[in-house]
Amino acid sequence: MLESISQELEEQEIWHIRADDPFALTRVLNLPDMIVTGIEIEQTHQRVIVFCSHDFGVALCSQCNTISTKIHDYSRRCVRDMPWAARSCYIEFNARRFYCEKCKIPFREELQWLERCSRLTKRYQQSLFLQCHRTTLQAVHKKEKLGYKTLERLYYAQAQYQLRENPPTAIRKLGIDEFALKKGHNSFALALSDLEAGRIICVLPDRKKETLEAYFRTWSDLQRAHVTEAAMDLWEPYAQAVCAYLPNAKIVADRFHVMKNLNDAVTSARREIQRHLPEETKQTLKGCRWLLVRNHVDLSHADKEKLEAMFRRSCSLQQLHGFKEDFRALFEADLTPQEAKPKLEAWMSRVEASGLKALFKFVVTLKNRLEHILNYFHDRLTSGMVEGLNNKVKVIKRCAYGFGNFEHFMLRILMECDGST
């Protein structure tokens, strides 16, 4: 009977059940090999208890696969299932042990829909996992009135299972990016991502070269040879690790990080300029940091006027702003690496000639990493996706009230940033 029901389910997408069909509830419950024999509704707890019996009186011995029809003993078992019409739902049935004539021992019957010692059906576990996805465990714990520890255990076990079932494939374009673990504590974790799939593939607990290299060693030679580009910020150790382990990877300095480095330099240069201005001019320039740093095209008309007023007070600030905007325009322009190179070099010469000392350090970085920066102009790869993920990470950290357990934190990030959105 059940076989025919499941066949029907596969064959047609819509199926009609008559209320007087003796198998109506069985069909609605839709648990393999189980027949609904009764339902109890507990009004006080808003619980539904579904009583089930087995459709078959046989089981396969787990040792020798022989069919057994001899029931050894059974015990009542009650497990939680998906809610039924807004009530929490429990399945009550006989958990059976059969006797194997061949092995001469009793064995427990395996059920497709329930793990051996679990108190929750597989499909309910899956549904809880999906609910936890993109919300908090705390929220699901409250909604489902389920023990927090139980839910936590379940979530991370399922996360590990998913990762095993769905391992990252060989990566061509690798993103390497750090994010702060604790603000202001100078402690960082490193996210590695498949930039084509938009998926974080690994989170490392720090940004040390040794840690990254140890991770690359877990890859096969083939995997390492497969990477053709690696986008990263200007932190030297990443480039060193990539050079050492990924023979075919072209290193691309991420343009957003390069811009950020420049903006930091612009901020120091502005401080330096302001220090030498008369006191009253200094006062009028208070709170103007972002006017300089923000992209000029994104400024409102009023802000542009403020900026012009600022330039009238200090031509050094105007010069500084000009350098920043020229540099940005260079990256916006549709240039080949060959075209970009002389332009960048000219920009560096102008900065050096300007005497704006606070920008010199940035120029040194540019010179050291010129090849990697120019690689950006090949096909404009950025690890920008990872930057977006930084926000997700922030949310995860906040939701979890800080993670004491790095493994859990990492799993959570891998689940949330799996490329599905």
Ligand SMILES: [Zn+2]
């Ligand atoms: Zn057996």
